[in-house]
Amino acid sequence: MSLLMSFLGGSLIGLAAIGLMFFNGRIAGISGILSSALLPKERAGSDKETGLAWQWFFLFGLVSAGFVYALLSGSSSHNQPQFNQVSTPLLIIGGLLVGLGSNIGSGCTSGHGICGIGRLSLRSVIATGVFMLTGMLAAVLIH
Amino acid sequence: MNNKWIASLSGLLFGAGLLLSGMAEPTKVIGFLDLKGLLDGSWDPSLMFVMAGALSVYISVFHLYVKPRVKSRTSANSAISSGPVCDSQYHLPEVKKPDGQLIFGAGIFGLGWGIAGICPGPALVNLGSLDISLGLFMLAMITGLYIGKLSQNYLGSQAQA
Numbered sequence: 168m169s170l171l172m173s174f175l176g177g178s179l180i181g182l183a184a185i186g187l188m189f190f191n192g193r194i195a196g197i198s199g200i201l202s203s204a205l206l207p208k209e210r211a212g213s214d215k216e217t218g219l220a221w222q223w224f225f226l227f228g229l230v231s232a233g234f235v236y237a238l239l240s241g242s243s244s245h246n247q248p249q250f251n252q253v254s255t256p257l258l259i260i261g262g263l264l265v266g267l268g269s270n271i272g273s274g275c276t277s278g279h280g281i282c283g284i285g286r287l288s289l290r291s292v293i294a295t296g297v298f299m300l301t302g303m304l305a306a307v308l309i310h
Numbered sequence: 311m312n313n314k315w316i317a318s319l320s321g322l323l324f325g326a327g328l329l330l331s332g333m334a335e336p337t338k339v340i341g342f343l344d345l346k347g348l349l350d351g352s353w354d355p356s357l358m359f360v361m362a363g364a365l366s367v368y369i370s371v372f373h374l375y376v377k378p379r380v381k382s383r384t385s386a387n388s389a390i391s392s393g394p395v396c397d398s399q400y401h402l403p404e405v406k407k408p409d410g411q412l413i414f415g416a417g418i419f420g421l422g423w424g425i426a427g428i429c430p431g432p433a434l435v436n437l438g439s440l441d442i443s444l445g446l447f448m449l450a451m452i453t454g455l456y457i458g459k460l461s462q463n464y465l466g467s468q469a470q471a
Contacts, residue, residue: 169332173356176331177363183323184364185371190316192394192401195324197430202455221317226434228321233438236329248335248436250443252427262447264422265429266454270462272415273403276429277324279416280361285368286377286402293408298420299343305424306343 184281191221196278198269200225253309268298313396325435331360334435336427343424376400415458422454 184195204222240247251258269275272294274283279298283291332338333356341347341354379392380400393399423429428436428447436444 170356170359173331173333173359174363176327176329176333177360178367179327179330179363180324180360181327181364181367183320183327185368185376186323187316187320188372188376188394188400190395190397191313191320192397192399193317194401194403195320197324197434198455201430201434201452202459205452206456206459219314221314224314224317225321225324228318228323229325229431229434230321230437232322232325232329233334233435235438236326236435237438237440247439247441248337250336250426250428250436250439250441250447252336252340253425255443255446258426258443258447259450261422261426261428262433262450263454263457264418265426265433265447266422266451266456267458268415268417268419268422268454269430270415270455270458272412272417272419273405274416275419275431276423277431281364281368285365285372287369287373288403288406290403290406290408290412294412294416297413297416298423301417301420302343302424303345305421306340306427307345307424309425310340310344310346 180277181281181285184277184285187225188282193221194278194282195225196274196282197229198266198275199273199278202270257309272298316396324431327364328431328435331363332356333360334432336432338427339423339429339432340427343427 187193187195200222204220204226207220253261265275269278272279274291274294276298279291279294284295328334338354338356341352342357345353347353376394379394380402419429426447428444430451433444433448433451437448
């Protein structure tokens with residue numbers, strides 16, 4: 168049952184990501200969207216976009232889903248996810264590495280693992296293989 | 311329809327998918343990455359099913375509907391209307407070949423992912439939990455993104471000089 172939910176939830180992620188490509192021509196890579204929103208590139212004068220960048224609207228939707236879920240699941244704190252799987256210093260090191268690595272490697276789980284492999288991009292297949300391996304290495308050693 | 315409405319809807323669905331699939335929970339991610347679980351039977355294969363679900367939708371729709379439109383822009387095939395629905399062009403990466411920077415960055419990213427069990431999507435979708443540990447992770451992650459951007463700007467300006 169939980170594996171079926173994982174598959175169906177995954178399909179919903181795929182639908183959201185391909186929808187963004189089909190309608191807007193954009194890759195649903197969360198690290199890229201976040202860094203474009205927070206640290207926008209200086210664009211040439213050809214940029215016709217006005218107002219808040221589309222990236223902020225995507226992030227608004229993503230964060231809203233979490234708030235709705237938190238409200239619906241209410242005070243039943245036993246099924247709240249736990250984020251302190253490791254000590255605070257390790258958690259901060261983990262965050263730094265995730266941010267730095269996704270910036271240097273041009274993508275994260277969503278951009279490479281779903282949208283990139285979804286286009287059968289060689290770069291993304293390799294990147295996903297590498298971060299799965301180092302992720303397993305870190306998890307085996309630390310947990 | 312406006313591309314910003316599409317972006318909001320896509321973000322909302324993406325977040326719902328992360329939450330329903332269980333991938334927003336670090337324990338599920340670590341349960342997959344920590345292969346020691348194979349020894350005592352506690353290994354959690356969920357992440358593979360999430361990837362399979364997402365890729366089955368993405369690969370099929372991309373190759374059936376999107377790729378012909380991308381191609382029709384480069385060949386003069388006007389039979390298929392080209393371009394995405396709400397934009398004049400597809401924004402796809404220009405770099406095609408793997409390089410050292412890609413492998414180095416992906417390696418670092420994976421280490422952080424395996425340590426904390428959190429990647430950027432789940433970090434954002436979990437902001438609603440108002441959890442302090444998650445907030446710390448988020449701040450560190452944004453700092454990491456910023457350091458990456460600064461160092462690449464610096465290296466880029468060095469290369470141009």
